[in-house]
Amino acid sequence: MKQTVFFSPLVRRLCALLALGELACLLCACSMGAEDPGAEVALGSTDLLYEDGRVSGELCEGVTVDADIPDLSAVTSYDIVSAHMTLPDEDVLRSMRDYVFAACSEDEIQQVYTEEDQRTNYYVDGDTEYYRDYIVSICRAPGQQNVSLWKFYDYPHEPFVYDPTLMYDFAFSPFETQRDFDFMKREDAVRAVRAQLAEWEIETIGEPIVFCMDGDGMYEYLTQMYEWNQDPTPVKQEDKADLEGYFMVFDTGYHNIPYTCFERGSVIEETYTYGAQLWVFFTAKGIIRLDYGWADYEIDGTLEEHDAPVTLDQALSQVRTRYEDLVVTSAVEIENIFFQYVPQNPDSETGSVTLVPAWVFQPQFSATAEKAERKEVGSYEDVIMIHAITGKFIT
Numbered sequence: 001m002k003q004t005v006f007f008s009p010l011v012r013r014l015c016a017l018l019a020l021g022e023l024a025c026l027l028c029a030c031s032m033g034a035e036d037p038g039a040e041v042a043l044g045s046t047d048l049l050y051e052d053g054r055v056s057g058e059l060c061e062g063v064t065v066d067a068d069i070p071d072l073s074a075v076t077s078y079d080i081v082s083a084h085m086t087l088p089d090e091d092v093l094r095s096m097r098d099y100v101f102a103a104c105s106e107d108e109i110q111q112v113y114t115e116e117d118q119r120t121n122y123y124v125d126g127d128t129e130y131y132r133d134y135i136v137s138i139c140r141a142p143g144q145q146n147v148s149l150w151k152f153y154d155y156p157h158e159p160f161v162y163d164p165t166l167m168y169d170f171a172f173s174p175f176e177t178q179r180d181f182d183f184m185k186r187e188d189a190v191r192a193v194r195a196q197l198a199e200w201e202i203e204t205i206g207e208p209i210v211f212c213m214d215g216d217g218m219y220e221y222l223t224q225m226y227e228w229n230q231d232p233t234p235v236k237q238e239d240k241a242d243l244e245g246y247f248m249v250f251d252t253g254y255h256n257i258p259y260t261c262f263e264r265g266s267v268i269e270e271t272y273t274y275g276a277q278l279w280v281f282f283t284a285k286g287i288i289r290l291d292y293g294w295a296d297y298e299i300d301g302t303l304e305e306h307d308a309p310v311t312l313d314q315a316l317s318q319v320r321t322r323y324e325d326l327v328v329t330s331a332v333e334i335e336n337i338f339f340q341y342v343p344q345n346p347d348s349e350t351g352s353v354t355l356v357p358a359w360v361f362q363p364q365f366s367a368t369a370e371k372a373e374r375k376e377v378g379s380y381e382d383v384i385m386i387h388a389i390t391g392k393f394i395t
Helices: 009-019 023-028 090-100 169-175 186-199 215-229 237-242 312-324 369-373
Strands: 049-051 054-060 063-068 080-085 110-114 119-124 134-139 146-151 205-213 245-251 264-266 271-273 277-283 286-293 297-304 332-344 352-365 384-387
Touching: 054 312, 063 312, 090 134, 090 146, 186 205, 186 245, 186 277, 205 215, 215 237, 271 332, 297 352, 312 332, 312 352, 312 384
Parallel strands: 063 332
Antiparallel strands: 049 054, 054 063, 080 297, 080 352, 110 119, 119 134, 134 146, 146 286, 205 245, 245 277, 264 271, 277 286, 332 352, 352 384
């Protein structure tokens, strides 16, 4: 029997960071100092321009803002809640396995269990040297729950790895187009995926990010991936027509506030929280790939009730104080702003957390000529999170 190594989504993302030379930046990023939890925060204001759903202008010397303003019109409340991470129930997980292994007999399906992360991998051996034809991977470890589906037989390539902490134009620009493919219109594809997610009792909020991945763009992308990483399954030019599809990034959340997609950790406190993810790759053959991890919480109770958050301008005034205390050696632009639920106080034994609403800012160093030559758009710093009720930095 061929040996196959199964990588968790987190491991794959760390491998991508290593391959792209960014892990050193991640590990060397400055952490924020802890604040007195009882201290009051003096919230100020800025001179930024708020117009047509965007905020722009100079925040302070060396730091500019140019970003869309998160739409909070659907948010029902801004409560602080206790919760624990979970998975879909066993009937749903069985339905997912049936979906992936629909063309397989029961005796073809094998499974491997690893105690370390309580992960079960179900698979069917294929003809390729490195991959199984079909895989379902389920992790049940508290605070790490995730499920992934792969149908390599129908699409023998890694279609895309969406990571909000990275930005490379070879991976993004060719696919950020509002277009339709012959096999199905974009809006119909989203509708079909939503229907399948609903059948699996996965609730999403808001509209997904949709990357329309045409055959030519995918051929270029996968060819580069093969050249860089020596991917075991090089793409063939004659397969271009079979490469197109829609890669969708959905949000899950509570009170119409998405769970944060950003990972956070503290070496000192030995705590770590994963970023929520729900990615779906949809082609003419249906859902080829699904990653659903760290994105399903059961709400245990409301700790505090709140009707409104601190304003975006007040939160940005806090961000300004951070940069005013630093020596900015390279121009910084805040180009992404989110409003998300951020997990705090994680319990590794039970998977329980406290979810707090937060303004989340993603600063980016301006691209240098060298980076532009490598087709790298820029380099993101660690995100800055402002507690949306207290106005304090979330460390």
